[in-house]
Amino acid sequence: MALNGSKKYRLHVVAPEGKEYATDYLDVMNNPPIDSISFGIKASSLDLYVSTHDPNNRIKYYRWEYEEDWEFHAESFIQFIVDGDTLRKRKPEEEIFYCFAHDRSSHIAIGTTEKLNQAVVLKSLVASIPSTAEKIGTKYSILVKQYALDKGAYDFWDNLRKNTEKIGSIFDAQPSILKGNIKCVSNPDEPVIGYTTISNTQVKRFFIAKVQLPTDWYPDYPYACGISKAFFSAPVTGHNDVLSFLINGNGQYLPIEYTLDGYLYTTPPCGDCSVRGKLKAPSFWQ
Numbered sequence: 511m512a513l514n515g516s517k518k519y520r521l522h523v524v525a526p527e528g529k530e531y532a533t534d535y536l537d538v539m540n541n542p543p544i545d546s547i548s549f550g551i552k553a554s555s556l557d558l559y560v561s562t563h564d565p566n567n568r569i570k571y572y573r574w575e576y577e578e579d580w581e582f583h584a585e586s587f588i589q590f591i592v593d594g595d596t597l598r599k600r601k602p603e604e605e606i607f608y609c610f611a612h613d614r615s616s617h618i619a620i621g622t623t624e625k626l627n628q629a630v631v632l633k634s635l636v637a638s639i640p641s642t643a644e645k646i647g648t649k650y651s652i653l654v655k656q657y658a659l660d661k662g663a664y665d666f667w668d669n670l671r672k673n674t675e676k677i678g679s680i681f682d683a684q685p686s687i688l689k690g691n692i693k694c695v696s697n698p699d700e701p702v703i704g705y706t707t708i709s710n711t712q713v714k715r716f717f718i719a720k721v722q723l724p725t726d727w728y729p730d731y732p733y734a735c736g737i738s739k740a741f742f743s744a745p746v747t748g749h750n751d752v753l754s755f756l757i758n759g760n761g762q763y764l765p766i767e768y769t770l771d772g773y774l775y776t777t778p779p780c781g782d783c784s785v786r787g788k789l790k791a792p793s794f795w796q
Contacts, residue, residue: 513538513708513710514538515538517538518535518536518537518538518708519535519536519538519708520532520534520536520706521533521692521706523692529694529695529696530694530695530696531694531695531702532692532695533692533706534691536691536706536707536708537708538708538709539569539658539660539707539708539709539710540566540568540569540658540709540710541569541656541657541658541709541710541711542562542563542564542565542569542658542712543562543712543714544560544561544654544656544712544713544714545562545563546560546714547559547560547561547652547654547714547716548561548633549716549718550633551723551724553641554641554642555638555639555640555641556638556639556640556641556643556646556723557635557637557638557639558635558636558637558638558639558652558716559633559634559635559636560574560631560633560634560636560654560656560714561630561631561632561633561634562630562631562656562712563628563629563630563631566629567628568629569629569658570622570623570624570629570661571620571621571622571658571659571660571661571663571664572620572621572622572631572634572656572657572659573618573619573620573657573664573667574615574619574620574621574634574636574654575614575615575619575654575655575657576615576619576636576637576652576653576654576655577612577613577614577615577652577653577655578612578613578615578637578650578651578652578653579610579611579612579650579651579653579792579795580610580611580644580645580648580649580650580651581608581609581610581648581649581650581791581795582609582610582611582644582645582647582648582729582783583607583609583647583648583783584606584607584780584781584782584783585731585733585735585776585780585781586735586737586764586766586776586780586781587607587766587781588600588606588607588764588765588776588781588782589765589766589767589768590765590766590767590768590773591604591765592756592757592761592765595757596757597752597756597757597765597773605789606781606782606789607783608648608783608789609783609784609786609787609788609789610787610788610795611645611787611788612792613645615636615637617671618667618670618674618675619634619636619637620659620664620667620668622664624661636654637652641723641724641727642728642729642730643729643730644729644730644731644732645729646718646720646729647720647728647729648720649718649719649720650717650718650719651715651716651718651794651795652715652716652718653713653714653715654713654714654715655711655712655713656711656712656713656714657707657709658707658709658710659707659709660707662689662691662705663691663707666688666689666690666705669687669689673688688703690702690703690704692704692705692706715794717796731780732786733779733780735776735777735779735780736776737766737774737775737776738763738774738775738776739769739771739772739773739775740752740754740755740756740763740765740772740773741771741772742771742772743771751772752772752773755775756773756775761778762777763776763777763778764776764777764781764782766781
């Protein structure tokens with residue numbers, strides 16, 4: 511939406527059963543731009559941080575979401591493809607080694623400058639990625655989305671974070687009631703969970719390449735992979751495994767490399783990255 515800072519807005523919902531829910535009219539919060547995204551390397555994780563500041567010293571509470579995109583590759587490079595009743599070398603446009611994947615944040619990332627002299631957020635943690643994660647094994651990109659909050663919204667998200675992410679031991683905080691700013695118009699006593707703020711959204715993208723990370727970080731491949739051989743004439747049975755397993759195998763196995771007596775092969779999850787990703791790079795990819 512193109513928000514007009516001189517106007518106030520509210521959320522008004524009419525539920526299917528006829529009930530109405532609404533907030534009071536709210537001011538538009540002028541969300542400052544994201545200054546920078548940076549990263550830090552720990553023993554077993556890659557931590558991503560966001561920095562921002564409000565030159566007017568008005569915005570003191572923030573929430574961040576993010577989208578992740580990354581390039582990854584299959585365990586084995588598949589050199590051959592079934593073409594009718596034969597095997598031939600793959601063309602460059604038929605390559606299935608490199609792919610791209612996408613995900614969204616699923617945890618709550620918030621920050622505040624309430625106790626600081628200046629409204630400056632310096633390296634607030636937004637994401638932490640294990641050093642063995644496949645998403646940072648080749649090239650990784652994060653798109654951070656920043657929202658400005660008021661004090662009530664910050665408290666709401668902080669309670670929600672404690673209720674959902676910090677419960678599990680006797681030392682964690684006990685669940686608390688989530689007090690929002692949405693009310694049932696016809697029944698003000700009805701509990702309603704939710705909080706609405708009116709703010710423009712600031713976004714910033716950041717890339718990290720494998721060469722920027724420690725050389726001893728290796729991603730864990732999500733499948734147990736192996737390489738077998740399909741013989742033109744199996745040593746014991748004389749059976750043509752190449753014909754059975756590869757040419758007529760309906761893609762159950764993928765030929766990696768040619769040898770004098772057959773082909774080396776593996777399974778699709780280990781040789782075809784498109785099993786769990788997209789071959790085409792995103793439009794913003796660098």
